[in-house]
Amino acid sequence: MNDNGEKMVLAGKVDLPFSYSAGKTASRFFVELRDHQKIVGKRCPRCQRIIVPAQLFCKECFVETDEWIEVGPEGTLLTFTVVYHKENHHPREAPLAYGIIRLDGADTSIVHLLGETDVAKLEHGMRVRALFSKERKGHIMDINCFRPV
Amino acid sequence: MGKKVAIIGTGQTNHCSSREDLNEMELVYEAASAALRDAEMTIAEIDAVVLANMELFEGRALHDMWCGEGGGAFMKHSFKISTGGTSGTSGAISGYYHAASGLFDRVMVVGFEKHSDGNTSAGMALTDPFWDRHVAAAAIGNFALSVSEYMADRGVTQEQSAKVAVKARRNACNNPHAHLQMPDLTVKEVLESPVLAYPVHRLEMCPQSDGACAIIFASEEIAKKRCPRPAWVRAAVTRHDHIYLGEVKNRLATMRSLREAARVAYETVGIREPLKEFDVAEIYDPLTYAEIAWYEALGFCKDGEGGRLIDDGITQMDGELPVNPSGGVISTNPVGASGTIRVAEAALQIHGRGGKRQIPDVNLALATGYGVYCWSDVVILSSRPD
Ligand SMILES: [Zn+2]
Numbered sequence A: 001m002n003d004n005g006e007k008m009v010l011a012g013k014v015d016l017p018f019s020y021s022a023g024k025t026a027s028r029f030f031v032e033l034r035d036h037q038k039i040v041g042k043r044c045p046r047c048q049r050i051i052v053p054a055q056l057f058c059k060e061c062f063v064e065t066d067e068w069i070e071v072g073p074e075g076t077l078l079t080f081t082v083v084y085h086k087e088n089h090h091p092r093e094a095p096l097a098y099g100i101i102r103l104d105g106a107d108t109s110i111v112h113l114l115g116e117t118d119v120a121k122l123e124h125g126m127r128v129r130a131l132f133s134k135e136r137k138g139h140i141m142d143i144n145c146f147r148p149v
Numbered sequence B: 001m002g003k004k005v006a007i008i009g010t011g012q013t014n015h016c017s018s019r020e021d022l023n024e025m026e027l028v029y030e031a032a033s034a035a036l037r038d039a040e041m042t043i044a045e046i047d048a049v050v051l052a053n054m055e056l057f058e059g060r061a062l063h064d065m066w067c068g069e070g071g072g073a074f075m076k077h078s079f080k081i082s083t084g085g086t087s088g089t090s091g092a093i094s095g096y097y098h099a100a101s102g103l104f105d106r107v108m109v110v111g112f113e114k115h116s117d118g119n120t121s122a123g124m125a126l127t128d129p130f131w132d133r134h135v136a137a138a139a140i141g142n143f144a145l146s147v148s149e150y151m152a153d154r155g156v157t158q159e160q161s162a163k164v165a166v167k168a169r170r171n172a173c174n175n176p177h178a179h180l181q182m183p184d185l186t187v188k189e190v191l192e193s194p195v196l197a198y199p200v201h202r203l204e205m206c207p208q209s210d211g212a213c214a215i216i217f218a219s220e221e222i223a224k225k226r227c228p229r230p231a232w233v234r235a236a237v238t239r240h241d242h243i244y245l246g247e248v249k250n251r252l253a254t255m256r257s258l259r260e261a262a263r264v265a266y267e268t269v270g271i272r273e274p275l276k277e278f279d280v281a282e283i284y285d286p287l288t289y290a291e292i293a294w295y296e297a298l299g300f301c302k303d304g305e306g307g308r309l310i311d312d313g314i315t316q317m318d319g320e321l322p323v324n325p326s327g328g329v330i331s332t333n334p335v336g337a338s339g340t341i342r343v344a345e346a347a348l349q350i351h352g353r354g355g356k357r358q359i360p361d362v363n364l365a366l367a368t369g370y371g372v373y374c375w376s377d378v379v380i381l382s383s384r385p386d
Helices: A023-036 B024-039 B063-071 B087-100 B121-125 B138-154 B158-174 B187-192 B220-226 B256-269 B288-297 B306-311 B335-351
Strands: A039-043 A068-071 A074-083 A096-103 A110-113 A127-132 A143-148 B005-012 B048-052 B077-081 B106-114 B195-197 B210-219 B231-240 B280-282 B364-371 B375-382
Touching: A023 A039, A074 B138, A074 B195, A096 B138, A110 A143, B005 B024, B005 B087, B005 B220, B005 B335, B024 B063, B024 B106, B024 B210, B048 B063, B048 B087, B048 B335, B063 B077, B063 B106, B077 B087, B087 B106, B087 B210, B087 B231, B087 B335, B087 B364, B087 B375, B106 B335, B121 B138, B138 B195, B138 B288, B158 B187, B158 B288, B158 B306, B210 B220, B210 B335, B231 B256, B231 B335, B256 B288, B256 B364, B256 B375, B280 B335, B288 B306, B288 B364, B335 B364, B335 B375
Parallel strands: B048 B077, B048 B106, B280 B364
Antiparallel strands: A039 A068, A074 A096, A074 A127, A096 A110, A127 A143, B005 B210, B005 B231, B106 B210, B231 B375, B364 B375
16 A cells, blocks of 8 residues: 555534623623723722722732722723734734723723724823723623724 | 752654644654653653643644543543643643652653644634633734833834844754744844734744654652753742733733742742853743843843843854754744743753754753743753752
């Protein structure tokens, strides 16, 4: 028997549903977003940091957060990128701009898309503001994007 | 403190973009067999097998189940470590812990990835569904975020970054296992390659490779008997920082997990001047800018001087501290194996089996791992057990 060198490659594709529980704390964050267009965080009673998006516990102190605090909707763009390559799993078509935003009043930052601007005008440290979606479903995309102020 | 343990053998596949001649389990088998040959051991002598792999990149869950037998795990103590990019170094550290506990005398670690089976999409599409998936563009985009911040903060230039890419792909030419061997690559070509995500060019990023790497750890008695020049594990430290990108400010510049892991490891071994004291370093460089940032985090220079180290050739093959004679992750990246390769290459340098990439007289070697945006491993190997 001769080996003709041919190598087989099998194509595969999986399409499966999942249902992820947000938990009570993130749920309230999403409800505030959907019903009141408010971005909320929670304060850690030990280190006093206001953590946004709201989390059940402070990961550094390992204690439950307590006080709910509204932050933003304006903030500072700490850093950004513009993605030019295309992948199936990217949330929007290239060029896709997103960044890390420190909302006013918060001690941690939020990752979100940047929009309604020429990407060439993006700068570290610039002021940005949340643009809420018209149709809101209790989801991170209830903020459509952040845009320069 | 655990018992004394040394690496007595290593083995790698040849890495490339697609190893269609072998399926994933067979890749694991190829590396494991090479390590056994290097250590002059049989599989019957191995007491425990640790597997390391990045979850889901190949569209298969539970790799220990589908690939463990390739590592000789049949009827042996065996399990898997999966911590993203650090999988390979964490797997090696786990192998070391097994032997250092005194419960196992000969432990084989195999890191592996068959990138060509699935690209990275499965793993990258299945990031956190609430905060990440809808607003971020996975590994390259998330790196680019921290790179643009790092450049703005530390003044690192595109040219300095491109020099790292040139160094890596040229070093890779001395490594018969390396994926991207580019002897004539220039700074200009790197910077003219397409921008994947501002400010990162394609040739500044690691490739996606098929490959596997195995390491054999042995107890003191066996190491002394079976290896003419064992690579003794003197420190092995893991640190994890926050995962959500919004929780770590200026990630690349601060890299708290790497700084802390290095601090603890250096203290354990008594290292005060890493640039002078290490003879070689194999550091996990997912992209060029990270290598420069890690120079700073690892204390090779002061913060803000990483670019100067590459400008001055300090980390070239003939420099004061050669970094990544193998070509590094920028040249070869089977993710689950990439960290294992760092530890294996550091051991290889102490064994004196580095071939064309051998640095003369290596007594102290550093290996690091990097994973999931903010996790770090640091391993220090020495020609001396204490
Ligand atoms: Zn706290």
